[in-house]
Amino acid sequence: MIFPSNFENIIGFDAIRQQIIELCRLESSKDLAETFGMSNKANLIEKDLGLIFECEKIVELIPSVFNWIGVSDVTPFLKHVEVDGYFLVESQWVSILNLIHFQGKIVSFLSDKEEVFPLFFQLFKNQTPLNELELAIKRIIDDEGDIKNNASAEYQKLSVELNRLEKEIRSVTKGVFREWKNLGYTADTDITIREEKLVIPILAEFKRKVAGFVKDVSATGKVLFVEPSQTLEMNNRWKEVIAEKRRERERILKLLTQVLRPFKSALV
Numbered sequence: 001m002i003f004p005s006n007f008e009n010i011i012g013f014d015a016i017r018q019q020i021i022e023l024c025r026l027e028s029s030k031d032l033a034e035t036f037g038m039s040n041k042a043n044l045i046e047k048d049l050g051l052i053f054e055c056e057k058i059v060e061l062i063p064s065v066f067n068w069i070g071v072s073d074v075t076p077f078l079k080h081v082e083v084d085g086y087f088l089v090e091s092q093w094v095s096i097l098n099l100i101h102f103q104g105k106i107v108s109f110l111s112d113k114e115e116v117f118p119l120f121f122q123l124f125k126n127q128t129p130l131n132e133l134e135l136a137i138k139r140i141i142d143d144e145g146d147i148k149n150n151a152s153a154e155y156q157k158l159s160v161e162l163n164r165l166e167k168e169i170r171s172v173t174k175g176v177f178r179e180w181k182n183l184g185y186t187a188d189t190d191i192t193i194r195e196e197k198l199v200i201p202i203l204a205e206f207k208r209k210v211a212g213f214v215k216d217v218s219a220t221g222k223v224l225f226v227e228p229s230q231t232l233e234m235n236n237r238w239k240e241v242i243a244e245k246r247r248e249r250e251r252i253l254k255l256l257t258q259v260l261r262p263f264k265s266a267l268v
Contacts, residue, residue, distance in 0.1 A: 008038055025068060028075035028268070047119065054117045058109075065109050070098045075268050081261050087253040088260070093137050094145040096260070099267060100130045100137075128266035136259045140252060151252050158245040165238045169231050173198040176228040185209055187223045197235050199225040 008014055017036050024030040039045055058065055072095045080086045088096070107124050114121040140151045149159040173191055177200050180186050187201040194215040202210055202224045204217075212226035227235065 013038055026073040026075070028073050050119045051123070054120050058117065058120070062109070065106060068102070071095075071102050072098070074099055078264055078268055081257055081264055085254065087250060087257040089253065090141060090145050090147060093141045093256070096267065097134065097137055097141070100134050103127065103130065103266075128263060130263060130266060133260060133263045136256060140256050147249055147252060152248065155245065155248045155252060158241055158248060162238070162241045162245060165234055165241060169198060169234050169238060172231050172234070173200065173228060176200065176230055180210060183209070189223075192225065194225045194227075196239075197227050198231070199227050202226045 004010075008017075017033065020036065021030050021033045024033055039048075055066075074092070074095050077088060077092050081088070107127055110117060110121050110124055114125075140147060142148045147155065150156045177186065177191055180200060180202065185202055185206040187203055189201045191198055191200055193199065197215060199215050200210075200212070201218075202212075204222050204224050207214075207224055210226060211229040213229070213232070214224050215227050216225040217223070218225075
């Protein structure tokens, strides 16, 4: 026990701890630094000083080992992985992958350097292998951070149907646009999007000349943005497929989050 209780404040250790907190990149590291306290146990002090010395030596010899570019704090969203129904989104899986690569780089560096960096070697030698988790993530998430179309048979089927519908809707809308333009019904602009649907700009005076549904009106009221009736059923099906694909996405991400659970302690 250190006496008196405010000894850290008396000798200015509080100020040192604050400096350490300000140097931390990650919020979880700052939280950990806030718990730092003084120690009067020689063996613990010697070990910590040894780790600092080895860290300085690693940075001096091969600074790229501790390159934190791309590594972000995963602790906040790992807190909830045990909650039923909770799942990580695509960008968070990219953060997990970046952390796995960072840890793997350190473990690989230390694999044959026990004699040179004994304390760091001991620190990482019992690290839980994350290869299985990495492979599981890469089966689902692509290099751009999106779910792969073949993440599941259902997701692939829905992706194919969605792509087909989008092409068909665009093709039909373009055909109707050309027809209405030739009749002089369209405004002097091109096909656009309203309420996530392709619409054709129609001069308000020709409203009753076209078959469709008004989705928006220009600020002047002179132009109406019309969804052609020819694409109504296709657009409705498109919305259904979007909803189905969204549900399948969540199911896939929930299953992947379940795979993550046993590895949580190795990542925080």
